[in-house]
Structures are given as structure tokens and as C-alpha cells.
Amino acid sequence: MKTVGEARIWLKENLKSVYASEELDPIVFLVLHSITKLPPTQLRAFPEKQLSEAQTQMLLLSAQKLQTGMPVQYLLGETEFFGLKFEINPSVLIPRPETEELVAWVMEEKGSLSGDKRSGERGKLKAESLMPKAILDIGTGSGCIPISIKKNWSEAEVFALDISAEALQTAQKNASLNQVEVHFFQQDILNFIPVKEASCYSIIVSNPPYITPKEQLQMHHNVLAFEPHLALFVPENDPLLFYRVIAGYASFALQKNGLLFFEVNEKYGKQVFELLKGENFIDIEIRKDLSGKDRMVRAKLG
Numbered sequence: 001m002k003t004v005g006e007a008r009i010w011l012k013e014n015l016k017s018v019y020a021s022e023e024l025d026p027i028v029f030l031v032l033h034s035i036t037k038l039p040p041t042q043l044r045a046f047p048e049k050q051l052s053e054a055q056t057q058m059l060l061l062s063a064q065k066l067q068t069g070m071p072v073q074y075l076l077g078e079t080e081f082f083g084l085k086f087e088i089n090p091s092v093l094i095p096r097p098e099t100e101e102l103v104a105w106v107m108e109e110k111g112s113l114s115g116d117k118r119s120g121e122r123g124k125l126k127a128e129s130l131m132p133k134a135i136l137d138i139g140t141g142s143g144c145i146p147i148s149i150k151k152n153w154s155e156a157e158v159f160a161l162d163i164s165a166e167a168l169q170t171a172q173k174n175a176s177l178n179q180v181e182v183h184f185f186q187q188d189i190l191n192f193i194p195v196k197e198a199s200c201y202s203i204i205v206s207n208p209p210y211i212t213p214k215e216q217l218q219m220h221h222n223v224l225a226f227e228p229h230l231a232l233f234v235p236e237n238d239p240l241l242f243y244r245v246i247a248g249y250a251s252f253a254l255q256k257n258g259l260l261f262f263e264v265n266e267k268y269g270k271q272v273f274e275l276l277k278g279e280n281f282i283d284i285e286i287r288k289d290l291s292g293k294d295r296m297v298r299a300k301l302g
């Protein structure tokens with residue numbers, strides 16, 4: 001392997017048993033970009049470009065790690081979410097496109113984002129006369145949700161919690177990387193001690209654990225082997241555990257007419273809907289993601 005073109009062919013050949021064919025090209029270009037610092041257009045246009053010895057060694061090491069099933073985002077130590085760059089590592093989940101849709105919905109409901117984000121248009125931010133007292137993200141992980149909200153809604157005061165100290169360290173780094181202030185604190189939502197008075201938040205948002213142990217059988221090895229189980233799984237006999245606890249807390253902590261947003265397991269959208277009805281929420285809406293799956297729920301505190 002002396003050239004970019006040869007490296008591209010070699011890497012695809014060595015990863016084809018690990019990744020689906022439609023995933024290979026994006027992964028290969030991400031790795032080659034990381035190694036050469038060349039954009040994909042130049043990687044395609046100049047396949048004859050020579051690799052240095054150091055770059056060749058980096059390629060070999062990258063291939064070895066990816067062959068174990070390591071997600072390319074963990075290999076590179078970063079990913080993009082809502083147009084922003086985030087550092088990630090195995091202490092936090094890899095942000096997903098579905099969660100971008102959840103953030104877009106939060107922005108849409110507050111009138112802060114124009115344009116159709118769900119069809120891929122980011123739109124331009126516009127002024128909003130009614131700004132929230134505070135927004136809370138529960139189970140923040142990398143901080144992708146609160147940081148994206150704060151970056152696009154500077155007037156909001158944004159809080160975020162997580163049970164994991166390691167995740168919070170990563171989230172704080174990401175807040176600094178994206179030059180925003182988010183108030184992070186460590187707390188187990190299942191044993192929550194309120195850090196603010198009642199009726200203090202205008203919005204609470206959460207992408208909590210929602211995968212049952214039985215569903216592990218359908219999951220990719222690279223998720224099971226590398227991403228933090230604490231952020232993924234719920235007890236088989238209580239799949240709505242986090243939704244029930246968070247909804248109960250939200251009924252205390254939200255202002256009247258405050259909004260609660262959830263990302264949900266596609267199998268339990270209707271059950272979350274009924275749960276929220278029982279907690280005196282109104283105007284409950286289930287929204288499908290771009291794949292047509294029940295993925296997000298929004299409710300208003302009556």
C-alpha cells in the first residue's frame with residue numbers, strides 16, 4: 001500500500017466481513033481523512049497520492065481496531081451531531097441521527113428554528129420573545145442534546161445530568177469545545193434529589209435507556225461490545241422504568257404548560273403515551289423518525 005487508492009481498496013477488503021457493504025465507503029473515507037487530513041473530494045480525485053510510512057502504520061493500526069468491531073467514531077474519538085463536533089469515547093453513547101431529530105423538535109416547538117430540519121434543511125435561527133427559565137436534559141452522555149440546544153438558543157439556561165462521572169467529564173469537554181455554558185451535575189435519576197425548586201423548568205428532554213435484554217439478540221456486535229450498557233438497557237420486566245420516573249419528576253419540576261420530550265423505543269411509543277396521560281400531561285404527540293418508526297414523544301404539563 002503506497003497510495004491513497006491502494007489503501008482504500010485494501011481497507012475495504014479487510015473490513016467487508018465486519019461491516020455492511022453500504023457502511024464501508026463512509027468508514028473508509030473517514031479513516032483515510034483522519035490519517036491524511038485530505039477531504040473526501042481529494043481522496044477520490046487523487047488516488048495516486050503517496051502515503052508516508054507513518055500514515056501506513058496508522059492505517060494498519062486502524063484496520064486492526066475496526067476488525068474487532070470497534071465503531072469508527074470511537075476509533076477517531078469524535079463525531080458530528082447537529083452540525084457540531086463532539087469528542088466521544090466508550091464512556092458515552094455515539095450520538096444518533098434520531099436524537100438529532102429530537103433536538104430539532106425541541107427547537108421547532110419553541111419557535112427557534114425555521115426551515116424543515118426533518119427533511120434535512122437546518123434553517124436559520126430567529127429571535128424568540130419568550131425565553132425559557134431553564135432547560136434540563138436527563139441522561140446527557142456526551143452532552144450532545146443540551147450543547148446543541150444551547151449553541152442554537154443562547155438565551156436559554158441549560159442544565160444536564162448523568163449518573164456517570166466519566167460521561168460528565170466528556171460532556172464538559174464538549175461544552176468547552178463548542179464554546180457554550182451548560183450546567184452539568186452528577187445524579188442518578190432513579191434516586192433523584194432535586195437541585196432546583198418546583199416548577200422551575202420550561203423544557204425537560206431525555207433520551208433514557210430503553211433497550212430490553214431480549215432485544216440484545218438483534219443488536220450489532222459493535223454496539224454491545226463497545227457502547228456503555230448503563231446507557232442502553234432496562235430491566236426486561238420494566239421497560240418503561242425511566243419514562244415513569246422522569247415523567248413523575250417532570251410533573252413536579254416543569255412549569256405549567258412546560259414541555260417534556262422523550263426519545264423512545266419504537267415498540268413502546270403508545271405505552272409511553274398512556275403513561276404520560278396518567279401523569280396529567282396533555283397534548284401528547286408521538287412523532288416518527290425519518291425511518292418511519294415511533295421514536296419521539298412530546299407532552300405538555302397541564
